[in-house]
Amino acid sequence: MSLRKKADPLVPTRFNRYPTEMVPPKYAEEAGQEQFAQKPVGTGPYQFVKWDKGSSVELEANKNYWGGEPAVKKVTFRSIPEASTRVSALLNGEVDIITAVSPEDRDKVTSSSTAKLSTVERAGNTVYVGLKTDKAPFNNKKVRQALNYAIDVKSIVKNVLKDAAVETNSLIGPKDFGYAGEFDAYEYNPEKAKQLLAEAGYPKGFSITLDTVNWYIKNTDVAQVIAEQLKAVGVNVKVNNVESSVYRTLIPSGKQSDMYVLGWSSTNTLDADAAIYAILRSGESYSTYANPSVDAKLDEARSVTDENRRKALYKEIEQEVLEDAPRIFLYQENQYYGVSDRLNWNGRVDGSMPVSTITANNK
Numbered sequence: 001m002s003l004r005k006k007a008d009p010l011v012p013t014r015f016n017r018y019p020t021e022m023v024p025p026k027y028a029e030e031a032g033q034e035q036f037a038q039k040p041v042g043t044g045p046y047q048f049v050k051w052d053k054g055s056s057v058e059l060e061a062n063k064n065y066w067g068g069e070p071a072v073k074k075v076t077f078r079s080i081p082e083a084s085t086r087v088s089a090l091l092n093g094e095v096d097i098i099t100a101v102s103p104e105d106r107d108k109v110t111s112s113s114t115a116k117l118s119t120v121e122r123a124g125n126t127v128y129v130g131l132k133t134d135k136a137p138f139n140n141k142k143v144r145q146a147l148n149y150a151i152d153v154k155s156i157v158k159n160v161l162k163d164a165a166v167e168t169n170s171l172i173g174p175k176d177f178g179y180a181g182e183f184d185a186y187e188y189n190p191e192k193a194k195q196l197l198a199e200a201g202y203p204k205g206f207s208i209t210l211d212t213v214n215w216y217i218k219n220t221d222v223a224q225v226i227a228e229q230l231k232a233v234g235v236n237v238k239v240n241n242v243e244s245s246v247y248r249t250l251i252p253s254g255k256q257s258d259m260y261v262l263g264w265s266s267t268n269t270l271d272a273d274a275a276i277y278a279i280l281r282s283g284e285s286y287s288t289y290a291n292p293s294v295d296a297k298l299d300e301a302r303s304v305t306d307e308n309r310r311k312a313l314y315k316e317i318e319q320e321v322l323e324d325a326p327r328i329f330l331y332q333e334n335q336y337y338g339v340s341d342r343l344n345w346n347g348r349v350d351g352s353m354p355v356s357t358i359t360a361n362n363k
Helices: 011-016 025-038 083-091 103-110 141-150 153-160 190-199 219-231 244-250 272-280 292-301 307-324
Strands: 046-052 056-061 074-078 115-120 126-131 165-167 206-212 235-241 259-264 327-333 335-340
Touching: 083 103, 083 335, 103 115, 126 141, 126 219, 141 190, 141 219, 141 327, 153 165, 153 219, 153 327, 206 219, 219 235, 219 259, 259 272, 272 292, 272 307, 292 307
Parallel strands: 206 235, 206 259
Antiparallel strands: 046 056, 056 074, 115 335, 126 259, 126 327, 165 327
């Protein structure tokens, strides 16, 4: 048997971003994966000091860093789950940078005399309602399309999220390689939704459970509004809020309800492959969709090095998936950071936080 080697167009990206961090092979082998994860050693600007599980991680500047010792000598990453508590810690001077500022807390930060709000548009997850397309009634394309017509995404973004996201039919973000722009599809049209449901054999609608989790901005509120809007076209939805740790294993094992909320992004590769392959390719653990045409294009796009061909493939994939509607297309979240006025730093679209580049504000 011979193995056919394929090109990987993401090699430059992988070496530049993730996951190609250099580690000492002898220590890594002797320590083992579990021990190494708790006491890592690398080549970066900071050295590991202490990890208090569930609470904090401490680092100190690496004096022997090849790029020069960083200006910030000590870094502590703290876990503060409650959004309002994070804001209070920032405004009280207890921390210098906070992530995930909620829509309700943005004004507190912007009106503060000691901190500023750093906004990165469409740097967060693309949130959607996934549908198990091999299960009735979602094995019927007209049903899937009907659900998209039944949801007023524009209203959800404005009134529920307070513009903390951007409505989109694309699963690829604007900063990702392969982004083909926005597509016109599925304007809010409940009458069209009812018509399609009737044509699909569901003139009186149906009942379904929608699994959701608190990973996304105001996700429970969004799920309830989706349920209300679907009820208006005859689809009765029971919202099932799942505990985070349970959801984390439920989704990749395929044990979630036939209708579920999920968010995905390109992580820090900023490439369409990371944004869509895992959630569209049949057989992938996070995918509940199977389309041979889409599969073939996804596979070709991750093995061809011609950039124009890759861009063309991703556009074709987007158009085919949009028409096939294997999910309810919703929005991509913005990222909001609170930053102390003592620092010069702004959030990045790739979500990374290179502390060694942070400098003091001497004004």
